[in-house]
Amino acid sequence: MTEKLYYIDSHLMQFTARVRSCTPCKQGYAVVLDKTAFYPEGGGQPGDQGTLGGVPVLDTQEQDGEIVHLCQAPVEAGDLVEGIVDRRRRLHLMQQHSGEHILSGFVHQMTGYDNVGFHMGAACVTIDFNGILTAEQLDELEEQTNRYILENHPVQVLLPKQEELAKLPYRSKKELTGQVRIVEFPGADLCACCGVHVKMTGEIGMVKILSCQKFHEGVRLEILAGEAAFRYLSDCFVQNKAVSGLLSAKQTETAAAAERLCRELAEVKFRAARLEESVFAQKADRLADTGDVLLFEEGLSPDGVRRLTDAVFKTCGGRAAVFSKNETGFFYAIASHEDVRGFVKDMNNALQGRGGGKPNFCQGSVSAAKEQIEAFFK
Numbered sequence: 001m002t003e004k005l006y007y008i009d010s011h012l013m014q015f016t017a018r019v020r021s022c023t024p025c026k027q028g029y030a031v032v033l034d035k036t037a038f039y040p041e042g043g044g045q046p047g048d049q050g051t052l053g054g055v056p057v058l059d060t061q062e063q064d065g066e067i068v069h070l071c072q073a074p075v076e077a078g079d080l081v082e083g084i085v086d087r088r089r090r091l092h093l094m095q096q097h098s099g100e101h102i103l104s105g106f107v108h109q110m111t112g113y114d115n116v117g118f119h120m121g122a123a124c125v126t127i128d129f130n131g132i133l134t135a136e137q138l139d140e141l142e143e144q145t146n147r148y149i150l151e152n153h154p155v156q157v158l159l160p161k162q163e164e165l166a167k168l169p170y171r172s173k174k175e176l177t178g179q180v181r182i183v184e185f186p187g188a189d190l191c192a193c194c195g196v197h198v199k200m201t202g203e204i205g206m207v208k209i210l211s212c213q214k215f216h217e218g219v220r221l222e223i224l225a226g227e228a229a230f231r232y233l234s235d236c237f238v239q240n241k242a243v244s245g246l247l248s249a250k251q252t253e254t255a256a257a258a259e260r261l262c263r264e265l266a267e268v269k270f271r272a273a274r275l276e277e278s279v280f281a282q283k284a285d286r287l288a289d290t291g292d293v294l295l296f297e298e299g300l301s302p303d304g305v306r307r308l309t310d311a312v313f314k315t316c317g318g319r320a321a322v323f324s325k326n327e328t329g330f331f332y333a334i335a336s337h338e339d340v341r342g343f344v345k346d347m348n349n350a351l352q353g354r355g356g357g358k359p360n361f362c363q364g365s366v367s368a369a370k371e372q373i374e375a376f377f378k
């Protein structure tokens, strides 16, 4: 069996070991050592990466009780090699994992809910609980977790005997046999776990709950810890700073300013639509009984084009066609007493257009100049 150096010291990132075997496999080469600081995937925590004798280690897995380093190139069996664990990645994973322990422990203390799912993704960590958490509870849990992190508690690993274990009120996802490894965050969490953790909770830095969605009978939280949480919040800060500048609002008052802006925009849109309606009605009156109409209007939305066409068609007595300029050509709508679809198809072909509709009403856009449209209608 390979000696598990990561259990002796979770911060050991450099070591020398002898290669016990190296065999080709699907991902490259499966290397087994006499001892290793590479943590194999388990308990929701991905396997370590790094180098062995300068050869990249792509992943570390436990296979049939052996710790297998999946290497990009072979190393010589019998050789002594230097192993270097990707420190930054491992610290990131330990921060996420340890942060999850504290939060899950406090959720359990507060509600009795169990952590029933845990996944470390590329973007964030998800934790599933088998009960509903309110916004107020989440605020309190986040504050409690971060206060605990700052208090810098030591993290302990216990290897209790069977009779001692029976007395411990520890969290566990499944029935365990053999020697059970208990991780203790004193006062926060006591949990059976085979993972690697920070030594002091201060190393976690912070935990941020990003979201809480209903999931099965409970909730799924998205969280981030450590440097990843700091980077995420920094990105949010940059965004908020820009919004604050645009809205001339204090950075702590951007939501209220954005809400005001949305309300004003809705009012302006409503007034613009009413003004358009009255302009359209006047135009329709002027064009009453003039027969076929071809209109070019400035700055109408596709919906405005449709409504003006409708209004004119009701009074003109013939076919109504309205065009309004856009970035590449014109939006159009055409209404007719006859089936106009064949005409629109020909027009789309001639004027690089697209669109269609019902027999008596079509709309779309064309990429053509005003003169070309007029020429086609002649």
Ligand SMILES: [Zn+2]
Residues within 6 Å of the ligand: 043, 097, 101, 183, 193, 194, 195, 196, 197
């Ligand atoms: Zn753990």
